[in-house]
Amino acid sequence: MRQIARRSDIRDLILDAVDGLLAKFGYKKMTMEDVAKQVGIGKGTIYLHFPSKEELVLAHIDRIGDTVVRKLQELAGSPDPADRRLRRMLVLRVIHRFDSVAHYTQSLGDLLSSVRTPLLVRRQAYFEKEAAVFEDVLREGARLGTLDCPDPRTASFVLIQSTNSLLPFSLSPRELGRREELEDQVGRIADLLIKGLLPCPSRPASWTR
Numbered sequence: 318m319r320q321i322a323r324r325s326d327i328r329d330l331i332l333d334a335v336d337g338l339l340a341k342f343g344y345k346k347m348t349m350e351d352v353a354k355q356v357g358i359g360k361g362t363i364y365l366h367f368p369s370k371e372e373l374v375l376a377h378i379d380r381i382g383d384t385v386v387r388k389l390q391e392l393a394g395s396p397d398p399a400d401r402r403l404r405r406m407l408v409l410r411v412i413h414r415f416d417s418v419a420h421y422t423q424s425l426g427d428l429l430s431s432v433r434t435p436l437l438v439r440r441q442a443y444f445e446k447e448a449a450v451f452e453d454v455l456r457e458g459a460r461l462g463t464l465d466c467p468d469p470r471t472a473s474f475v476l477i478q479s480t481n482s483l484l485p486f487s488l489s490p491r492e493l494g495r496r497e498e499l500e501d502q503v504g505r506i507a508d509l510l511i512k513g514l515l516p517c518p519s520r521p522a523s524w525t526r
Contacts (some may be wrong), residue, residue, distance in 0.1 A: 321357050327367050328376075330356050335377045342418045344374060344429050368501045372434050375439055378425075382443035385410055389450045399458030400511050403451065407507040408474060411483045412500055412517060413488060426487045440486070448473040458514070465516045472514065479510055 324330065334355035347371055353360040367373040374522035392406050392492045421428060429436050458464030466472050483503050487495060493499050 325377045327356075327358075327362070329357075329380075331363055331373070332377050332380055335373055339374070339377070339428060340422070341504050343423070344370075344431055349373075364387050371435065374429060374432060375435060378429075378436065378439055382439065382446075383415060384417075385413050386443065386446045386450065387445055388413060393450050395453050399454050399461070399463050400515060403458075403476070403511055403514075404504070404507045406451065406454070407480050407510070408500060410477075411480055411503045412496070414484050415493065415496060415499055416487050419490045419496070421470060421485075421490060424492070425486050427489070444477050444481070445476075448477050451476050455514070462516065466514050476510055480506060 321327070331352060334352050335347070338351050338355060341347075342351065347370070349363055352373070353363055356363075361371065367376060388409055391405050392402055392409060393406070395402060395408050397405075418425060425436070426433070448470075451471045455464060455466045455469035455472050457467040459469060480503055483493065483499060483506075495504075
């Protein structure tokens with residue numbers, strides 16, 4: 318038990334346990350004792366890293382959000398044309414979240430209804446971080462003339478908002494459908510959005526992936 322508690326990745330081990338227990342019991346029935354038993358540590362060790370069950374669960378959501386932002390930054394920094402980067406980024410922000418909670422039977426909104434207010438605050442904060450990454454790519458495309466985007470900041474939030482309905486927040490993974498269908502759906506939305514950002518002479522008759 319002490320060896321586990323001293324591991325450098327103890328926070329991730331705890332959050333991994335939270336992920337599995339949320340899927341099994343839900344937020345209300347999951348206890349700190351359950352988490353400690355799952356990890357193989359004392360309950361006190363959890364409180365050294367997370368002051369409450371609420372903060373523990375929100376940290377689990379933070380980990381998903383942090384990963385999305387990091388992966389978006391990686392795609393944004395690739396050498397691909399801006400329009401293709403934007404498409405891949407839009408698909409990623411939806412599909413990564415879907416994959417992260419695909420084993421849940423409820424939507425995040427329902428599963429974490431007891432912490433809805435702080436969850437919504439966290440959610441909005443990550444949307445703003447994601448929008449900032451999109452804004453950088455939009456500004457680059459506008460500067461190079463490959464995108465017609467006079468207001469990159471506003472456009473970045475439009476891209477975020479236009480794909481938010483496909484996130485597993487109000488709908489469960491099952492309600493969102495099969496992964497392949499969801500990826501195709503977000504791809505089609507991304508294609509339409511990005512077509513509107515292409516300079517008129519460069520807009521193709523049909524978008525090719």
